[in-house]
Amino acid sequence: MSAPTLSPVADGTVLGDGTTAAGRARGRWRRWRWVVGIAGVLAIGVGISLLPAPTRSVVPLAPDNAGADGAMAVANVLREQGVEITYVRGAAQARAAATAGTTLLVTSDWWLTPEQSATVTGTAADLVLLDPYTLLTDAVPGLETGWSGGASATSLPAACTDPDAEAAGSITGSGSGVVARDATGAATDAPDGTTLCFPLPGTEPQAYLTSTSEVDGRRVTVLGDAGLLTNARVAEDGNAALVLRTLGRNPHLVWYVPSSTDTSVEAAAPGLGDLLPPTARVLLWQALVVLLAVVVWRGRRLGRVVVERLPVVVRSAETTRGRGRLYRTSRSYGHAAAALRAGVADRCARLLGLPRTAAAPDVITAVARAAHRDEREVADLLYGPPPTSDAGLETLARRLDQLESEVHPT
Amino acid sequence: MAITWRAVVLTALGAVAVLVWPVPGTVLAWAALSVVLCVLDTVLAASPRAVALRREVTGPVRLHEPGRSRLTVTHTGPRRLRALVRDAWQPSAHAERNRHRVDLPTGESRRLDTPLRPSRRGDLHADRVTVRTLGPLGLAGRQASLDVPGTQRVLPAFASRRHLPSRLARLREMDGRAAVQVRGAGTEFDSLREYVIGDDVRSIDWRASARRSDVVVRTWRPERDRRVLIVVDTSRTSAARTGEEPRLEASVEAALLLAALASRAGDRVELIAYDRTVRARVAGVSGPRLMPAVADALSGVEPSLVEADWPGLVAQVQERLSQRALVVLLSALDPSAVEHGLLRVVDRLASRHQVVLASVKDPETELLRTGREDVAALFDAAAAERTELERSAVALRLRGHGVEVVDALPDDLAPRLADTYLALKAAGRL
Numbered sequence: 117m118s119a120p121t122l123s124p125v126a127d128g129t130v131l132g133d134g135t136t137a138a139g140r141a142r143g144r145w146r147r148w149r150w151v152v153g154i155a156g157v158l159a160i161g162v163g164i165s166l167l168p169a170p171t172r173s174v175v176p177l178a179p180d181n182a183g184a185d186g187a188m189a190v191a192n193v194l195r196e197q198g199v200e201i202t203y204v205r206g207a208a209q210a211r212a213a214a215t216a217g218t219t220l221l222v223t224s225d226w227w228l229t230p231e232q233s234a235t236v237t238g239t240a241a242d243l244v245l246l247d248p249y250t251l252l253t254d255a256v257p258g259l260e261t262g263w264s265g266g267a268s269a270t271s272l273p274a275a276c277t278d279p280d281a282e283a284a285g286s287i288t289g290s291g292s293g294v295v296a297r298d299a300t301g302a303a304t305d306a307p308d309g310t311t312l313c314f315p316l317p318g319t320e321p322q323a324y325l326t327s328t329s330e331v332d333g334r335r336v337t338v339l340g341d342a343g344l345l346t347n348a349r350v351a352e353d354g355n356a357a358l359v360l361r362t363l364g365r366n367p368h369l370v371w372y373v374p375s376s377t378d379t380s381v382e383a384a385a386p387g388l389g390d391l392l393p394p395t396a397r398v399l400l401w402q403a404l405v406v407l408l409a410v411v412v413w414r415g416r417r418l419g420r421v422v423v424e425r426l427p428v429v430v431r432s433a434e435t436t437r438g439r440g441r442l443y444r445t446s447r448s449y450g451h452a453a454a455a456l457r458a459g460v461a462d463r464c465a466r467l468l469g470l471p472r473t474a475a476a477p478d479v480i481t482a483v484a485r486a487a488h489r490d491e492r493e494v495a496d497l498l499y500g501p502p503p504t505s506d507a508g509l510e511t512l513a514r515r516l517d518q519l520e521s522e523v524h525p526t
Numbered sequence: 527m528a529i530t531w532r533a534v535v536l537t538a539l540g541a542v543a544v545l546v547w548p549v550p551g552t553v554l555a556w557a558a559l560s561v562v563l564c565v566l567d568t569v570l571a572a573s574p575r576a577v578a579l580r581r582e583v584t585g586p587v588r589l590h591e592p593g594r595s596r597l598t599v600t601h602t603g604p605r606r607l608r609a610l611v612r613d614a615w616q617p618s619a620h621a622e623r624n625r626h627r628v629d630l631p632t633g634e635s636r637r638l639d640t641p642l643r644p645s646r647r648g649d650l651h652a653d654r655v656t657v658r659t660l661g662p663l664g665l666a667g668r669q670a671s672l673d674v675p676g677t678q679r680v681l682p683a684f685a686s687r688r689h690l691p692s693r694l695a696r697l698r699e700m701d702g703r704a705a706v707q708v709r710g711a712g713t714e715f716d717s718l719r720e721y722v723i724g725d726d727v728r729s730i731d732w733r734a735s736a737r738r739s740d741v742v743v744r745t746w747r748p749e750r751d752r753r754v755l756i757v758v759d760t761s762r763t764s765a766a767r768t769g770e771e772p773r774l775e776a777s778v779e780a781a782l783l784l785a786a787l788a789s790r791a792g793d794r795v796e797l798i799a800y801d802r803t804v805r806a807r808v809a810g811v812s813g814p815r816l817m818p819a820v821a822d823a824l825s826g827v828e829p830s831l832v833e834a835d836w837p838g839l840v841a842q843v844q845e846r847l848s849q850r851a852l853v854v855l856l857s858a859l860d861p862s863a864v865e866h867g868l869l870r871v872v873d874r875l876a877s878r879h880q881v882v883l884a885s886v887k888d889p890e891t892e893l894l895r896t897g898r899e900d901v902a903a904l905f906d907a908a909a910a911e912r913t914e915l916e917r918s919a920v921a922l923r924l925r926g927h928g929v930e931v932v933d934a935l936p937d938d939l940a941p942r943l944a945d946t947y948l949a950l951k952a953a954g955r956l
Contacts, residue, residue, distance in 0.1 A: 128674075128675075129578050129580040131602065399545075405553060406534065406540075409533060413529050418669070420653070424617050427829060428765060431766070432891075433891050433894060434766075436906070437909070440906035441905075443905040452909075455908040459915060462918070472922060509901065509904055510901065510904060513904050514898075517898070
């Protein structure tokens with residue numbers, strides 16, 4: 117073989133497809149740019165969602181919120197004092213973490229569903245409820261939320277013998293308080309085992325900012341003003357003393373900040389992913405990559421699919437079948453019988469050498485003689501009245517076949 | 527870019543790495559390694575556009591006979607060519623073994639033969655040639671599809687040629703060489719020869735015998751140099767399927783047998799395929815060049831879904847034929863189509879020419895006619911009977927206009943038409 121010929125080749129030889137690398141690249145870009153664009157947007161979205169979450173949250177009353185409405189100061193002091201804090205956002209997690217001998221802090225009951233309320237009060241842990249509404253009645257029967265009327269925080273002196281309250285002396289607070297009512301809704305004294313403290317001035321019936329109850333062997337503390345915990349106000353008066361003593365009662369504190377997106381009650385059953393060993397999970401990712409490779413391998417065809425125009429398929433007997441179906445659906449025995457008879461008569465006449473224009477009597481005579489049959493019988497068979505039923509048509513067809521088989525040219 | 531099974535195996539080997547370091551990063555790293563290797567292999571692969579391709583296709587072959595497409599691959603690029611070449615043809619060419627592995631150093635070439643087994647008459651076209659070159663690792667490569675035109679012409683099968691020897695024998699008998707032929711209209715004097723036992727005594731030429739010591743008989747032969755015009759109807763009625771194939775296939779077979787027979791009998795054969803325009807034409811060809819010309823013309827004829835233009839056809843026939851001829855219409859004896867088409871113009875044809883209408887009968891109708899299984903079959907049988915009666919009625923009307931009608935099953939049409947031709951010739955009616 118001589119040196120390769122790169123010149124435009126004669127004799128029908130084809131070299132390349134007349135495209136340039138730049139042209140092909142342009143074409144590919146034009147074809148794939150939408151895909152690339154969408155994939156890029158998706159990648160950016162995934163990247164953003166995978167960014168590490170900020171360590172400082174902005175959730176009000178969260179233990180990791182350093183803002184004015186956060187409670188990081190209290191949480192840090194508690195941690196320094198050896199209290200282990202578990203921060204949860206779901207009712208199911210709260211329930212799982214709140215065992216007997218722990219303290220469960222519920223910062224608000226605004227987002228709690230009735231089932232979740234029942235879940236929270238159903239734990240064996242000591243409860244600390246901040247500014248509760250419906251949760252209060254669930255937790256301590258006989259206590260209700262009462263409106264204080266005051267908007268601005270005022271200094272409130274302790275008016276009870278609860279050691280925590282006495283240690284605090286006075287606190288700065290406002291907001292809804294706690295009122296003791298009986299079943300009819302009339303104001304009563306505090307139920308047994310309940311200490312109401314820090315009376316709110318100017319309320320009728322008398323409301324108290326805090327209450328401490330012993331219910332079913334556990335302690336339920338209500339702080340009517342959630343602001344007591346906040347970084348902004350924890351340092352005022354005896355707020356810190358009251359809050360720290362209340363929350364630090366047990367070595368383990370479950371800090372539950374209800375979330376609007378959480379509706380869970382039961383802890384989710386461990387899924388397949390939780391049961392798999394970590395290696396298997398990584399292997400699954402690897403399998404996904406292999407699958408992708410298989411898709412790419414099989415996805416590229418060796419050249420396009422070749423198509424071809426094919427002739428239409430119209431069966432020649434289709435019209436005959438159609439006519440038969442028409443006879444059948446209209447139960448057209450007369451037409452069917454006439455056709456069968458004419459066919460037999462035509463063939464017999466041809467067999468016997470009669471002209472096609474022969475009249476019916478001639479055909480009858482000739483056929484009767486050839487088949488050695490009575491003329492009237494043949495006439496009835498070939499030109500008689502039409503059948504009126506399936507059975508009649510079948511009988512006629514059978515007799516016609518028999519007659520045809522008996523006709524032999526003499 | 528295209529990857530091979532090796533690339534998939536390479537990716538799968540990542541499982542081993544994952545077992546050693548079971549962290550998600552391993553998966554990512556291995557995938558990245560695989561991608562890098564594949565891209566590298568692609569870059570190192572020879573360019574598929576640096577491959578010079580030339581195609582040679584066998585000449586016309588008969589239907590169902592093997593053809594061959596030969597690609598000459600010449601490598602002009604700088605890197606060694608490891609490639610997979612696909613020589614694609616349209617499906618009815620049945621180019622099944624059309625993938626070829628090629629390993630060529632620069633400047634060398636190789637022939638790649640792809641066998642074809644055509645299952646369809648006409649021109650079969652090659653599609654693109656796809657060249658997929660692979661890199662040195664065999665992981666991935668580049669691919670290009672190139673237009674390398676090629677056409678395989680497929681002639682009609684001419685299966686009816688098996689009937690030709692017997693019909694030629696009959697023709698020789700008629701030619702007087704066997705001397706059993708008596709004189710009739712349309713025959714011409716051939717020669718005198720010695721009487722042999724068995725000859726018809728009526729053909730003894732007494733005057734010639736008197737001049738010689740032997741008894742001499744006259745022999746006659748049918749007239750030669752008559753004109754035969756075969757018209758293949760390619761209109762909608764030719765598209766209907768009888769048995770496995772469209773009606774047109776039987777018409778083509780019959781046309782081929784008749785053309786072969788008539789040209790051997792010394793007649794001048796012309797052929798047109800017509801629906802609303804002339805689809806194919808053979809005229810002015812005789813001798814050994816006739817049959818290839820007819821087969822070639824008929825190879826590309828296909829049914830078209832239009833109504834036949836019979837007045838136009840008559841005009842065509844009259845334009846082509848100045849003297850009396852045999853006009854063979856390979857059409858369908860379809861009652862409504864004949865009623866509205868041929869019957870209106872048949873007199874203009876039959877008055878000047880001997881017209882033969884050859885039509886394919888549907889074997890399925892015969893099957894339906896004898897069906898007696900249940901009442902539904904009886905109704906179908908009645909419908910088939912009615913169809914047959916209508917066909918024979920319209921055939922009768924055509925015969926009344928002097929047209930010979932040949933109505934036969936697909937396989938029988940060609941020999942029956944040949945027999946009709948011989949009978950007409952023997953009777954001197956050409």
